[in-house]
Amino acid sequence: MKGRQYLLLFVIVVVVFLISSVVLGANELFRKTDELIQLEKIKEEYENKSQKVPEDILKKIEFAIEYSKISTKDVERCEQEVKEKETMIVEAPKDEKGNPILFPLQGEFVPNLSEEPTPRPKEDIGIIKDQKCAMNYFAPHSIQMEIYNFVTVVVTPYDTLISGNRKGNENTGVIYHIGMRRGGELIEEVKEYFGEGKIVFESLENDNNIVIFSYDNGKKGYFDVEKNLAIFEEYHKP
Amino acid sequence: MKKFLTILFLITLIFSMLLYAKGPVADVYATTNRGYYDEEDENNDTISTADLITSERVMIGRFTSTSDNYDYYKIYATAGNSIYIELSGIPSGCDYDLYLCDQNNNVLSSSLNSSDIGEWIETSINTSGYYYILVKRYSGYSSTYYTLYTQVNGIKFNQSFYIKNVNSDNWMYWLGRVHTNNIPGLVFLSFGEAEKRNGEYGINDLGGNYANMSRVKTAVEKFIQGYNDNPKHTANITLIVGINNNLSGTSYQLPNTTSEYYAHGAAFKNMVASISTSGHVNYIHAGIDAELNWNTPALTRAWVDGFSQTGSSKFLYNFGDHAGRTDDFSGETDPIFNNGWHASDIQYISYGNPPSYCVPEIYSQGCSNEWVYQKKWSFLHGLYQYYSGVMSTNGWDGYYRNQESYNVFYNFLQQQGYGEELENRTWIVLSWPAQP
Numbered sequence: 003m004k005g006r007q008y009l010l011l012f013v014i015v016v017v018v019f020l021i022s023s024v025v026l027g028a029n030e031l032f033r034k035t036d037e038l039i040q041l042e043k044i045k046e047e048y049e050n051k052s053q054k055v056p057e058d059i060l061k062k063i064e065f066a067i068e069y070s071k072i073s074t075k076d077v078e079r080c081e082q083e084v085k086e087k088e089t090m091i092v093e094a095p096k097d098e099k100g101n102p103i104l105f106p107l108q109g110e111f112v113p114n115l116s117e118e119p120t121p122r123p124k125e126d127i128g129i130i131k132d133q134k135c136a137m138n139y140f141a142p143h144s145i146q147m148e149i150y151n152f153v154t155v156v157v158t159p160y161d162t163l164i165s166g167n168r169k170g171n172e173n174t175g176v177i178y179h180i181g182m183r184r185g186g187e188l189i190e191e192v193k194e195y196f197g198e199g200k201i202v203f204e205s206l207e208n209d210n211n212i213v214i215f216s217y218d219n220g221k222k223g224y225f226d227v228e229k230n231l232a233i234f235e236e237y238h239k240p
Numbered sequence: 241m242k243k244f245l246t247i248l249f250l251i252t253l254i255f256s257m258l259l260y261a262k263g264p265v266a267d268v269y270a271t272t273n274r275g276y277y278d279e280e281d282e283n284n285d286t287i288s289t290a291d292l293i294t295s296e297r298v299m300i301g302r303f304t305s306t307s308d309n310y311d312y313y314k315i316y317a318t319a320g321n322s323i324y325i326e327l328s329g330i331p332s333g334c335d336y337d338l339y340l341c342d343q344n345n346n347v348l349s350s351s352l353n354s355s356d357i358g359e360w361i362e363t364s365i366n367t368s369g370y371y372y373i374l375v376k377r378y379s380g381y382s383s384t385y386y387t388l389y390t391q392v393n394g395i396k397f398n399q400s401f402y403i404k405n406v407n408s409d410n411w412m413y414w415l416g417r418v419h420t421n422n423i424p425g426l427v428f429l430s431f432g433e434a435e436k437r438n439g440e441y442g443i444n445d446l447g448g449n450y451a452n453m454s455r456v457k458t459a460v461e462k463f464i465q466g467y468n469d470n471p472k473h474t475a476n477i478t479l480i481v482g483i484n485n486n487l488s489g490t491s492y493q494l495p496n497t498t499s500e501y502y503a504h505g506a507a508f509k510n511m512v513a514s515i516s517t518s519g520h521v522n523y524i525h526a527g528i529d530a531e532l533n534w535n536t537p538a539l540t541r542a543w544v545d546g547f548s549q550t551g552s553s554k555f556l557y558n559f560g561d562h563a564g565r566t567d568d569f570s571g572e573t574d575p576i577f578n579n580g581w582h583a584s585d586i587q588y589i590s591y592g593n594p595p596s597y598c599v600p601e602i603y604s605q606g607c608s609n610e611w612v613y614q615k616k617w618s619f620l621h622g623l624y625q626y627y628s629g630v631m632s633t634n635g636w637d638g639y640y641r642n643q644e645s646y647n648v649f650y651n652f653l654q655q656q657g658y659g660e661e662l663e664n665r666t667w668i669v670l671s672w673p674a675q676p
Contacts, residue, residue: 040628069553072553076521083518084520099352
């Protein structure tokens with residue numbers, strides 16, 4: 003009988019131990035993301051003030067817990083990879099400066115600035131867009147939006163030109179030029195044209211390298227994209 | 241003779257004025273607007289000819305010949321300040337080193353890594369005065385520019401990028417390996433606008449290049465590989481794979497229907513979810529640069545819903561703007577901003593939606609006002625809004641530099657009674673040279 007009691011006691015202890023391990027360990031089964039840690043702090047603040055935790059916060063916590071559970075294995079794998087990297091750094095042969103010789107650049111990954119990137123012509127060239135599109139090229143609070151009134155935009159093979167005039171000095175035309183140059187250098191420049199008035203793009207010529215515009219209330223001019231030059235004379239086809 | 245000369249002078253003057261007033265070519269005035277960097281002024285090869293630089297201003301420099309081995313810069317710091325210096329963009333095949341010296345050219349600190357993986361120095365200053373930064377060409381030669389960033393005091397920002405060359409493995413690898421600094425937190429890669437080509441969802445990057453979701457995934461993987469292949473990268477980062485809500489303007493522009501935006505959001509989420517974390521890149525989430533002027537709330541919300549309601553297992557960070565009003569709108573029921581956006585729409589995509597978080601663009605005082613009042617509005621209307629950090633441009637085009645972005649936003653949140661830590665501080669690099 004005594005043996006049975008001991009056995010029963012043993013079973014109870016084991017069951018209690020297993021249950022408590024599962025319950026207590028549940029919180030440790032996953033790594034909390036920064037987002038979850040922040041949300042739990044927010045929740046705690048509400049609880050400390052004896053306020054009801056908003057439903058939105060609870061939903062976010064629920065989502066963040068689910069994600070934390072999913073991502074825990076990945077985080078642990080990453081930690082293992084970092085440990086392996088640290089070991090590799092310690093064990094790697096050293097160069098003349100005492101630095102580990104690791105991850106040498108190999109053919110596939112040698113960046114060559116003289117060739118990269120190869121400028122590729124845009125696909126949707128020859129499109130003239132309206133004021134709404136022109137304004138979309140700039141952030142709402144940008145200096146450009148404060149200074150200029152943009153009215154048209156044109157996309158040429160390698161360049162985008164945005165035209166208009168200066169706010170408060172409407173007699174000054176403007177062409178904002180965004181282009182890709184050989185070697186991948188992105189250029190952004192603004193050209194102002196005193197006394198020419200608002201510049202409005204109208205059409206494209208010569209394989210989309212000549213942009214015809216109107217200025218000064220109807221006069222015709224053109225922008226030579228290759229020469230990066232505005233000419234305030236009518237364009238004559240060569 | 242005197243009369244003749246006077247008449248000749250007057251004629252010349254009038255003719256010149258006419259030419260100036262109405263010449264055939266009217267490139268009268270031009271300014272270069274490349275962004276936010278200064279270029280070194282040669283000769284700065286000795287400590288006595290060092291170029292004076294200011295904190296947080298990006299400097300580019302290069303060695304002009306094989307006999308050019310030293311570039312010196314000087315910066316003022318007072319006792320008790322910290323100095324953080326970062327040398328990046330070292331040309332492939334070259335090895336440059338970085339030193340911090342006092343006015344007697346005594347080395348106070350140095351960073352002597354090998355090859356092009358970048359150099360970092362962080363130290364504190366005991367005595368007020370000028371300090372000298374030396375970039376030394378250790379081996380190799382290239383006339384390509386390097387980038388030098390120096391910061392005296394303040395909070396450090398990690399770097400995020402607008403992707404302009406999604407189709408190049410080299411670029412993406414190099415961006416991760418050479419151009420990303422070693423500061424933990426959220427790193428945003430912003431891939432451009434949503435597109436659909438031949439029935440397949442993709443993106444149009446900031447350089448105008450199309451990529452389908454599979455290509456975007458590969459590009460991100462190359463970035464991760466590059467980041468981990470830099471043996472000096474020890475900081476864990478969370479990568480945010482981003483898109484914006486602008487219309488691409490090409491013939492592959494995503495059709496303007498909520499169902500297409502919803503489906504694109506779902507496809508983007510699936511792509512992000514399929515990218516494996518690795519090494520120091522231990523989390524990967526998604527982002528949306530939702531700009532009010534770029535698209536309607538209906539289409540943007542549809543994209544967010546597509547991302548979130550199709551078995552989402554990723555967070556979604558809004559890193560967009562809040563254009564429209566800088567006054568205190570928090571007392572109004574549901575104020576309206578540019579392009580038909582309401583405060584409730586912005587709250588939804590920034591926090592109300594369970595996977596959504598927000599790292600707002602704080603480029604100016606106006607941006608700071610907008611987002612602080614948005615938080616105030618949310619709390620006053622039984623909704624909630626917290627910010628995971630702050631995004632700056634570091635002075636691009638007249639905007640705030642990093643410290644100003646953080647300080648102005650942090651202080652105004654405090655002032656309005658909604659202060660928080662803003663743990664992630666990132667600087668989105670808007671143009672070359674920081675992005676190759």
